[in-house]
Amino acid sequence: MTTPPRTEPLLAVNELSISYGAGIPLVQELNFTVRRGETVGLVGESGCGKSLTALAVMGLLPPNLKTAGGIDLGGSDITKLDARSLRKMRGSQMAMIFQEPLTALNPVMTIGSQVVEVLLAHNKITKAEAAKRTLELFELVRIPDAAARFNDYPHRLSGGMRQRVVIAIAIACNPSLLIADEPTTALDVTVQAQILRLLKRLQRDADLGLLLITHDLGVVRQVADRIVVMYAGCVVEEGPVDEVLDNPRHPYTAGLLAARPHGSRTAGAERLADIRGTVPAPHARPGGCLFEPRCPNAQADCRAVRPPLSPLSADRALRCYHPVGGAN
Amino acid sequence: MTLVLETNDLTVHHKTPRGPLRAVDGISIQVEAGETLGLVGESGCGKSTLARCVVGISKPTSGTIMLGDLEIKDGSRHRFQRARSVQMVFQDPSGALNPRLTVERLIEEPLKVHGLGKKAERKARVAELAAQVGLSDYHLARHPHELSGGQRQRVSIARALALEPGLLVCDEAVSALDVSVQAQVLNLFVDLQKRLNVAYLFISHDLSVVRYISHRIAVMYLGRIVEVGPAEEVWNRRNHPYTRALIDAIPDEAVRRDDIALLDGDVPSPVNPPSGCTFRTRCPYARERCAAEVPVLRDRGNRLQVACHFADEIEAANTVVETVRSGQARSDVPAHLRAAAH
Amino acid sequence: MTFDRKSFLYRFLRHPSGLVGIIIILTTIAMAVLAGWVYPDGPWTIAGTPRQWPGVNQAYPLGTDSLGRDLAAGVLHGARVSLAVGGAAALFSIIIGTLFGGVSGYYGGWVDDVLMRITDAMQTIPSFLSAIAIVGIVGASLPTIVLAIAIVSWPMIARLVRAEFLRLRTYDFVQSCRIIGMSDFRIIFGQILPNCLAPIIVASSVLVATAIIVEASLSFLGLGDPNQMSWGTILGNGRSALRSAWYITAVPASALVLTVLALNLIGDALNDVLNPRLKER
Structure with a gap:
C-alpha cells in the first residue's frame, strides 16, 4: 500500500463534541483528519456517533444538537459558518452519499435533470453544457447506456444504479471532500463490491479526500487507508487500516474482529467471540473508560479515570490502559 | 433420518400487469431434524417468499409442502396445526413484537392460543423459555x-420456541443487529439447536453468516436453487x-482483495427472466447452450448438487486459482506484490 | 416513549385546549347528572310567567320561554338528551365502522372491495337528509334518532380504521400471530385494534360533536323525539319569538356551541397527545 503524501490535512476535526439538550453527550472529544487523496474509514x-459526525461535517446537524470544538475544511470552520456559506460549500467543496439511494433522489424528477439542477446551481453554465457534463458524469460512474438512462425516473433503476446516480450528483461539482455514510449497506453484496470499487477509483482519479462511514470492517479494509474506530461517541483507536486490523490493540477493535463469523461450525469453527452486554445509552455512559463494562481486560484504573487517546506510534493512537498484547 | 420440511416443486407466481412474476420457480428442498439449511x-431471489410459504403467510401457486407428517395443500387452512411444527424469527426485531404487550405476554401468547397448561404452568414455562434465550425476570x-x-430478537426466539416446533425459519434474523450482538445471537442459535434439536431454515444475504x-x-x-450441498x-x-x-x-477484513473479477450489472427482472440458465446474462462462462437449455441440479459428489452446464470445467479452473491464492493469503503477500495488485 | 395512563393524563391536562375542553364537557355532564335533582319536575312544567328575561326573576336565572317553562330546566335536561344521543350515536358508528373497516382492511381482496363499495355508497348520501328520511319513515323517538345518526356517520370511521389496518397488517408482529396459529378474530380485535385506538379516539370526539348537532337540527325542525326536551327543541320553540325574545334561542344555542367547541378542543388535544410525532415538528 502506498502511504498518502504528508500534506496539510483537507479536513481537520478538532475536539468536536456534540450534545443533546441539557448536556447529554453524543460525541465527545473527537479528533481526526482527512488528507487529500486519502480515505479514512470511520x-x-x-449509536457510536459516526453518522452524527458526518452530519456535523456537512453542517447538517438538527438545531437541537449543540456542538463544541472545530471542524476545519479547507481553511474555514464549518461550525461557525452561516447557512448561506455552508450551502455554497456543500457540493462545491464537500458532498455526501447516503445509505438509502432511493430517498436521496427526488422521485418525481428524472435522474438526468437532478444532476443538471445541481450543476446549474453551482456553476455559471448553460443547460446544454450541464446536460453534456451530466452524461460525462454518468459515464464516469459507469452507468451503462447513459444517454438512454438520462430521462429515467429513480424508481425505474436498480439499487446499485441509483447509488451510482447519487455518486454522480455528489461529484458533479468537483468537491475536494466526499463523505459516504454506509454507501453500500442497503445494496446486495455483488453490487456493493462494484460500488466500493467505483468509489475507490473516483477517489484516486480526482485525488479526493474520502470519509467512509461504515459498520463493516471488511468494507474498510477494501477501501480505506486509515481507520478510526469509534465506541459510544469517542475514538478508541486509529491508525493505518492494515496495522489496526492485523494487530488491533484496543479490546473493542479486537472484539469486533473476533465477533465476525469465521469459517463453518460444521467444519470445526469455534464459538463466536461475542462482546458481552450492549452499548451504553448516551445518558448512561460510564464515567471511566466507556468500554470498561464490556471489556475482558478491565481493571480498577479503567473504572476510575477515562483513558486519554494517546499516540502509539507516528500514525497510530489508542485509548486504553490495558491494550491487547500488553502495555507499551 | 426424519425430515421436518420437504418442499416439492414449489412455485409462487405473483400477478403483475407485465405478466407473472416468478418469485419462486420450482423449488424442492429438504431439511432434516436438528439440521441447519442456509439459504x-x-x-429478489425469492428466499423470503419461500420462507413465507413455509410458515404459511404466503400461498404457493403450485407444489406441495410437507412439515413432518403434515402435508399442506392449501396455504392458510392448516394455520393451527402448522404452528406446532414451524415457527419464524423475523429480521426487524422491533416490528415483530406487538408494542403494546409486555415481554411476558408476548412469550405466553402462543401457549394461550394453543390452550397449553393452566395459568401457573404457563408462567413457569415462560420463565423457562426466557431463561433459555438469556432473558431474566x-x-x-x-x-x-x-x-x-439483541434482547428483542431473544424475545422473538423465545416466542417462536414456545410451541416446541421442529423447524424455525429465520428470515435475516441477525442482519439488523450490530456485529457484537449478532455474534451473541448466532451463538444462541447454535446452543439452542444443540439443546433442543431444532432445525433451522436460515435465510440471509450474508454468506459468511450462513457458512x-x-x-x-x-x-x-x-x-431457483443453483447450488446446494454441505x-x-x-x-x-x-x-x-x-x-x-x-x-x-x-469484503474481507483479513485480506485486501482488489484483483478479483466482479459480476457486472444487476439481477434481471423476475417478470421477464432470461431464457435457459437465468444467470447467463451475468456469467463469465456463458455460452450458447446456456440460453437454450435450463440447467438442472446434478450431483457433483459429496452430496453437492449444482445447476450449471459447465460445473466440471469451473471446478477444474477454481482448483488452480485456489492453490495460488491460498498460498498468497497464508504467507501474507510481500509489500511489492500487494502494491502491484492495486 | 412510555404510554402509561398517568403520563398520558398529565400531558393531556397540560395541553391548553385539552384543559378548557375537558372543563366545559365536565360542566355539561354535571348539568346532565344534576338535572333531575335540581329540577325534579322536568323541563315541560309551566313554571311561571312567560317570556321573563334572564336575571329578571331570581327563580328563573335563564328566564322562561313563550309558554312560561323554565329555560334553565330545559338546558339542564336538554344536556341529558344531547349527551346521550351524541354518545350513543358515536358508540354505534364506532362499532359499525370498526367492524367494516377492520374486516375490510385485514382481509383485503374481494372482501375489501365489497365492503368499501358499500361504504362509498353510504358516503355519497347526504348525511343530514338521510337522517331526516330515516326519522321520517321510522318515526321520531330517541332510539331511532340515535340509529339514524349512527347510520350516516359510520363510513368515516370505517375508512379511518381500514387505513390503519392496511398499515398495521403488514407489520411482522401481525404475521407472527398468524404463524403461532392465532385466529383472524383474535388478531383483528386483540392485536391490531388496540394499536389503532388513538386515531379512533380522536375521531370519536368529533363524531360526538357532529351527532349532537344533527340531533339538535332534527329537533329544531320538529323531527326530534316529542317526549324529550333537547337543546334543539328549545331552539325550535324560540324561533317564532326570535325578534322579541332572542334569549330563548341564544341560551340553548350557547350551550350547544360551547359543548361542540369543547369536544373539538378535546379532539385537538388528543391528537397532539396521542400522536407525539406531530408535536415535535
Whole structure:
C-alpha cells in the first residue's frame, strides 16, 4: 500500500463534541483528519456517533444538537459558518452519499435533470453544457447506456444504479471532500463490491479526500487507508487500516474482529467471540473508560479515570490502559 | 433420518400487469431434524417468499409442502396445526413484537392460543423459555421498546420456541443487529439447536453468516436453487459461477482483495427472466447452450448438487486459482506484490 | 416513549385546549347528572310567567320561554338528551365502522372491495337528509334518532380504521400471530385494534360533536323525539319569538356551541397527545 503524501490535512476535526439538550453527550472529544487523496474509514456500531459526525461535517446537524470544538475544511470552520456559506460549500467543496439511494433522489424528477439542477446551481453554465457534463458524469460512474438512462425516473433503476446516480450528483461539482455514510449497506453484496470499487477509483482519479462511514470492517479494509474506530461517541483507536486490523490493540477493535463469523461450525469453527452486554445509552455512559463494562481486560484504573487517546506510534493512537498484547 | 420440511416443486407466481412474476420457480428442498439449511441469495431471489410459504403467510401457486407428517395443500387452512411444527424469527426485531404487550405476554401468547397448561404452568414455562434465550425476570415485565435490538430478537426466539416446533425459519434474523450482538445471537442459535434439536431454515444475504451456522447451504438466484450441498463443499468448491461471485464479493477484513473479477450489472427482472440458465446474462462462462437449455441440479459428489452446464470445467479452473491464492493469503503477500495488485 | 395512563393524563391536562375542553364537557355532564335533582319536575312544567328575561326573576336565572317553562330546566335536561344521543350515536358508528373497516382492511381482496363499495355508497348520501328520511319513515323517538345518526356517520370511521389496518397488517408482529396459529378474530380485535385506538379516539370526539348537532337540527325542525326536551327543541320553540325574545334561542344555542367547541378542543388535544410525532415538528 502506498502511504498518502504528508500534506496539510483537507479536513481537520478538532475536539468536536456534540450534545443533546441539557448536556447529554453524543460525541465527545473527537479528533481526526482527512488528507487529500486519502480515505479514512470511520467505523463503529449503531449509536457510536459516526453518522452524527458526518452530519456535523456537512453542517447538517438538527438545531437541537449543540456542538463544541472545530471542524476545519479547507481553511474555514464549518461550525461557525452561516447557512448561506455552508450551502455554497456543500457540493462545491464537500458532498455526501447516503445509505438509502432511493430517498436521496427526488422521485418525481428524472435522474438526468437532478444532476443538471445541481450543476446549474453551482456553476455559471448553460443547460446544454450541464446536460453534456451530466452524461460525462454518468459515464464516469459507469452507468451503462447513459444517454438512454438520462430521462429515467429513480424508481425505474436498480439499487446499485441509483447509488451510482447519487455518486454522480455528489461529484458533479468537483468537491475536494466526499463523505459516504454506509454507501453500500442497503445494496446486495455483488453490487456493493462494484460500488466500493467505483468509489475507490473516483477517489484516486480526482485525488479526493474520502470519509467512509461504515459498520463493516471488511468494507474498510477494501477501501480505506486509515481507520478510526469509534465506541459510544469517542475514538478508541486509529491508525493505518492494515496495522489496526492485523494487530488491533484496543479490546473493542479486537472484539469486533473476533465477533465476525469465521469459517463453518460444521467444519470445526469455534464459538463466536461475542462482546458481552450492549452499548451504553448516551445518558448512561460510564464515567471511566466507556468500554470498561464490556471489556475482558478491565481493571480498577479503567473504572476510575477515562483513558486519554494517546499516540502509539507516528500514525497510530489508542485509548486504553490495558491494550491487547500488553502495555507499551 | 426424519425430515421436518420437504418442499416439492414449489412455485409462487405473483400477478403483475407485465405478466407473472416468478418469485419462486420450482423449488424442492429438504431439511432434516436438528439440521441447519442456509439459504443465500441477493434481494429478489425469492428466499423470503419461500420462507413465507413455509410458515404459511404466503400461498404457493403450485407444489406441495410437507412439515413432518403434515402435508399442506392449501396455504392458510392448516394455520393451527402448522404452528406446532414451524415457527419464524423475523429480521426487524422491533416490528415483530406487538408494542403494546409486555415481554411476558408476548412469550405466553402462543401457549394461550394453543390452550397449553393452566395459568401457573404457563408462567413457569415462560420463565423457562426466557431463561433459555438469556432473558431474566427483569425483562419479562418490560415492553419491547425498552429493550435493545439483541434482547428483542431473544424475545422473538423465545416466542417462536414456545410451541416446541421442529423447524424455525429465520428470515435475516441477525442482519439488523450490530456485529457484537449478532455474534451473541448466532451463538444462541447454535446452543439452542444443540439443546433442543431444532432445525433451522436460515435465510440471509450474508454468506459468511450462513457458512458459519449452516450444515448445508442452498444458493438461490431468480427463484431457483443453483447450488446446494454441505456448507464446506459449497464454500470450497464453488462449482456454480454465481456462488463463486458471491463469495468473491464479500469484503474481507483479513485480506485486501482488489484483483478479483466482479459480476457486472444487476439481477434481471423476475417478470421477464432470461431464457435457459437465468444467470447467463451475468456469467463469465456463458455460452450458447446456456440460453437454450435450463440447467438442472446434478450431483457433483459429496452430496453437492449444482445447476450449471459447465460445473466440471469451473471446478477444474477454481482448483488452480485456489492453490495460488491460498498460498498468497497464508504467507501474507510481500509489500511489492500487494502494491502491484492495486 | 412510555404510554402509561398517568403520563398520558398529565400531558393531556397540560395541553391548553385539552384543559378548557375537558372543563366545559365536565360542566355539561354535571348539568346532565344534576338535572333531575335540581329540577325534579322536568323541563315541560309551566313554571311561571312567560317570556321573563334572564336575571329578571331570581327563580328563573335563564328566564322562561313563550309558554312560561323554565329555560334553565330545559338546558339542564336538554344536556341529558344531547349527551346521550351524541354518545350513543358515536358508540354505534364506532362499532359499525370498526367492524367494516377492520374486516375490510385485514382481509383485503374481494372482501375489501365489497365492503368499501358499500361504504362509498353510504358516503355519497347526504348525511343530514338521510337522517331526516330515516326519522321520517321510522318515526321520531330517541332510539331511532340515535340509529339514524349512527347510520350516516359510520363510513368515516370505517375508512379511518381500514387505513390503519392496511398499515398495521403488514407489520411482522401481525404475521407472527398468524404463524403461532392465532385466529383472524383474535388478531383483528386483540392485536391490531388496540394499536389503532388513538386515531379512533380522536375521531370519536368529533363524531360526538357532529351527532349532537344533527340531533339538535332534527329537533329544531320538529323531527326530534316529542317526549324529550333537547337543546334543539328549545331552539325550535324560540324561533317564532326570535325578534322579541332572542334569549330563548341564544341560551340553548350557547350551550350547544360551547359543548361542540369543547369536544373539538378535546379532539385537538388528543391528537397532539396521542400522536407525539406531530408535536415535535
